Amino acid sequence: MGKTLFSRAVLGLVALWLLAQVQAFSTERMQADLQALQSQGPRVAGTPAVAAAGEYLAAELRKAGYTVEYFPFTYSRTRDQGSSLVVGSTSFPVNSVSGSPSRRVEGPLAVVPGAGLADDFAGLNLQGRIAVVRRGGIPGLEKARLAAEKGALAVILVTEEPSSTRFTFGGSSPIPGVTLSRSNGEGLFSQAGDRAVLETRIVTEEVQGRNVIAKRSSQNPLAIVGAHYDSVPGSPGANDNASGTATVLELARQLAPSPLSERIWFMFFDGEEDGLWGSRRFVEQNPELVRGLKAMLNLDMVGVDVNGSLGIGGSNELRALADCNALQVACGSAPGGGSDHVPFAQAGVPVLFFFRGLDPNYHRPTDTLADPVLLAQTGQVVRGILERLLR
Incomplete structure (x- = not known):
């Protein structure tokens, strides 16, 4: 019993010392x-x-x-000057990703499956298409490069954040990239093949x-x-x-x-x-x-x-x-x-x-x-x- 009480006392002192260190x-x-x-x-x-x-x-x-x-x-x-995305007759509130080139492209939508990780791009043919992919898991710049390697004209990153949130590629992307909130853009994952026009309007400062x-x-x-x-x-x-x-x-x-x-x-x-x-x-x-x-x-x-x-x-x-x-x-x-x-x-x-x-x-x-x-x-x-x- 004496040793137990002593051990508890020591542990108590140690706990107090640790608390004092944090405090x-x-x-x-x-x-x-x-x-x-x-x-x-x-x-x-x-x-x-x-x-x-x-x-x-x-x-x-x-x-x-x-x-x-x-x-x-x-x-x-780069600073966005009014980038736009139109799919069919519907406009979407996109924001260009910093590091994206300023360009207008037109082509059918193509969906990257899953979370848009490197393996999800394997076997895809994105030639002449605008890729729709979820943001996260791997850097956005890597997704843009993977999409470009498969022939994509541009990439749309669907995010958990509001469409007004500005992101950066952290480097120069080979193709235009925009972000779109999930609340605005989730429907695009069921619109593969629909014709889209994407324009990134960007100035450099x-x-x-x-x-x-x-x-x-x-x-x-x-x-x-x-x-x-x-x-x-x-x-x-x-x-x-x-x-x-x-x-x-x-x-x-x-x-x-x-x-x-x-x-x-x-x-x-x-x-x-x-x-x-x-x-x-x-x-x-x-x-x-x-x-x-x-x-x-x-x-x-x-x-x-x-x-x-x-x-x-x-x-x-x-x-x-x-x-x-x-x-x-x-x-x-x-x-x-x-x-x-x-x-x-x-x-x-x-x-x-x-x-x-x-x-x-x-x-x-x-x-x-x-x-x-x-x-x-x-x-x-x-x-x-x-x-x-x-x-």
Whole structure:
């Protein structure tokens, strides 16, 4: 009985210690950060809203004792000027996908079966046709390339999001692409062979982006911890990705007194939603620094418990450093692509991607909530990894 009571007491003390560790990440402060970022409105790259968000981050990081630098960069972005789709005599409210060429095409509809994965394109003859395919599963650019290889003139991506939501291919598509909400476009899957006219009307604009970098040493870092702070048009971007941004900001505050902070750069990327431009440009322009990194840890959409666990993907060696059990955090796996760790991974840097799944408000005006408790849990896992990696 005595040993049992002692064991319970020890477990109780451990639980209290773990709770204190998570509470060291101030949920009140992170909630204030989330609200401050959302108050700017949609943080679209190249707009005053994202510039104001960057200034907020810089001011908070300076308060924590960091030297803040901006990393400016430019890239081209396409903007829709009234793209259209007419099937028979019916018009549909489509939106061109950024990275699509501007073109008018005409031909019969052809349906890609299933979820529109690579295997679903096998055996299809899309020559001279306009492909109708569901969005998701694999990147939209891959679907467009697969459709083009089969001879398609264009691709219509039917999405769960509203038709007004703008997506990006994250690169140049060989054929025009538009999105259409499922509520407007589900019927197209039963209209194979119907004649359609699709026109993408697009203008190209130059965007000035700006990463925010916090450092406590003039030496090159051994690790970068990052998150993108831009969002898509029409969305205040609470979970995508004020959640990752606020977590990295609070982690920087927590580590500021530690010698670890002198080995880490905390980076807030711009232009992610248009194709990972902030991380791409940084990797391109800093090859020597990138070669010296032991890790890049990227946080994206960590504020909504979609999957019941914190997804961690990337390097197996780094993943092994995550002591989720000790922190009583449920951890699972995460997909490998789609965010700012990708350019680093392509340059040979070991990476980890922290992600809790696509919530129902993804890229919508209703993306207004993120749970600071989940942010605190994520930050604690990341901190533990950094401590084991760099000490």
